[in-house]
Amino acid sequence: MQILRSGRSRALLFQFLALAAVLGALAYLVHNTMANLETRKIASGFAFLAREAGFEIGESPFLAYSAADHYGRALLVGLLNTIRVAVVGIVLATVLGTLVGLARLSSNWLLARLASIYVEVIRNVPLLVQLFFWYVVITENLPGPRDAANPLPNVFLSNRGIAMPGVEPHPLYGWLLITFIAGLIVAGLVARWARARQARSGQPFASFWVGCGIALGLPLAVFLVAGAPLQLDAPQLSGFNFEGGVVLTPEYATLLIGLVTYTAAFIGEIVRAGILAVQRGQFEAANALGLSRRLTLRLVVLPQALRVIIPPLTSQYLNLTKNSSLAVAIGYPDLVSIANTSINQNGQAIEGIAIIMAVYLSVSLSISAFMNWYNQRLALVER
């Protein structure tokens, strides 16, 4: 009894009991599961990944896939489809969200009200409802491909999705990307040199514009020297659907529109809060120093606002990625939906769900790792 009175041994005992309880519960569940798998004759292990999947996938723009391919490839297609909607969605949601946030701060009463109505409506309705709504709007209320709406030249809205012109692929484009990245690196070096020189001699250098010139000018020069091989591929109506160009299926378009409008409402609030968090005195101090409006924004307002904005922004990116799993409800073949199909076919629920969770967890954990790194970097800047 004496031992129980001492705080340290009691703490050890508590922890031991907690750990034992958790491990015991886990062992019990594993035992039950093994027994159940045995009686239901469900195989276990990941061997099924190498077996033939036997189902078609609606869209697989990056990877050739047919029903004869194996499960592993099907899941990979799903993962690529998730990434495809998440990356495009994150870019568009950031743009739209920033616009919404700025509009809410606008001095124009009508614009600010409009933006706040948008935010309130979108934030207070479940994403799943919005996805169904957009899906119904696209598939039931848009005209058929024959009399598709044509808001811009060569852009067609129909119940078969959105068709728009695309750029015909050309071997040069890979090189353009490489020169662009090389240009970015050179621009970074120039900016570094300019900063060092300014610190040493006080002479400013327009490194931003020079950097832009290098990063964009290099690829442009290569492009022009190679004879500017640009071929636009416009969608053409053939039979009952469009061919050529870029065709977004109704499912992809729905998911993209739903995710972008939903996340943009949240990002808008984050941007607004970030800008409001910069104190008025900071603007005034920058003015008093004689900084121009552009320099005030770049050197004073943005760094401080970004410090408030970036952490919640990354968690919104994470939310968008996780929310893309709602694709299963409208039939877009993302990772979750394909894993679900494979579970329904072969009954290997544990493996299927383990794959889903492992993928999302690794994305989440790498984003949190980035966040920690970023926060630490900012903490150094703070006074």
Place this chain on the structure above:
Amino acid sequence: MRWLRANLFSNWPNTIATLVIVWLAWKLLVPFFDWALVEAIWVASDTQTCRAAKGTGACWALIHEKHRFMLFGTYPFELQWRPLLVILILLALYVTSALRSCWRPWLAVAWMVGLAAIGILMWGGVLGLRYVENERWGGLALTLLLATFGIALAFPLAILLALGRRSELPVLRALCVLYIELIRGVPLISLLFMASVMLPLFLPEGMSIDKLLRAQIAMTLFAAAYLAEVVRGGLQAVPRGQLEAAQALGLPYWRTTWLVVLPQALRISIPPLVNTFIGFFKDTSLVLIIGLFDLLTTVKVSIGEPQWVGFGVEAYIFVSVVYFVFCYAMSRYSQNLELELARGAARGGVR
């Protein structure tokens, strides 16, 4: 006039923006109101009238025809006063919990009595009420039940998790961090799938739990992780001096926590808690994917019937309005409360 000039026409870009918005509103809102109100068909005995008006007027007759199904699911028709009463009890409980003058010990008692009454009303089987198995529960009643019970069950778990994460015992802390990060790192759908296909495998042979309970367990475990993070924020905001003062008085850990730390921490975290509730309420719609008949599912099923195919826009606008009313009320409430609590803190009162 002065207001117009200052807020709409202060300079050229502003004026252009105003004019563009007014023009767009004219082009979009007027046809919308025409469709939604003027030309709309509110009551129709058959769908022919609606089909005839398709494209020019909304068919709210769909809601009129199907409202019993959307509110109560497949609950036996002549017994539907029971879920109706349940919805009313829940609404009464929400409203009383929102009033600060009602934040008294009797509120907890009211909740317990209310939840017990709800269980009796929904299941029946006692007091001469007919038994209704929970496969037949559905509609708005089910949505509210899932959300309310999810939060009520998740909350104690969340407090324990938050305390565990702040604990000085490394093993306990690691377990809590592991749980919270694991749940928060995966989408809710994967948890629901897990509950619907994996939970039966976890149980010993011969034992099974029904679909509703499985979904409720998944939702509860999910909510607990998110609520725990909010509560942890509240715990962190309690000044350290409070803890030290309690320890100086010789209070042991649990009494320090229960009497000093938690009351302050929870008070601070009420506004973010309400925001989490909103998110959770919206997330209950995901049970559609595992085939429970919540509000969204009943609406989706309604427009899947051959005679109502094609009226999806009306149906989803209706669901959106229902969800919006609940969520917007909660979000306004949390904003007001935040202001009120901030004012209290500024006066130097209890935080």
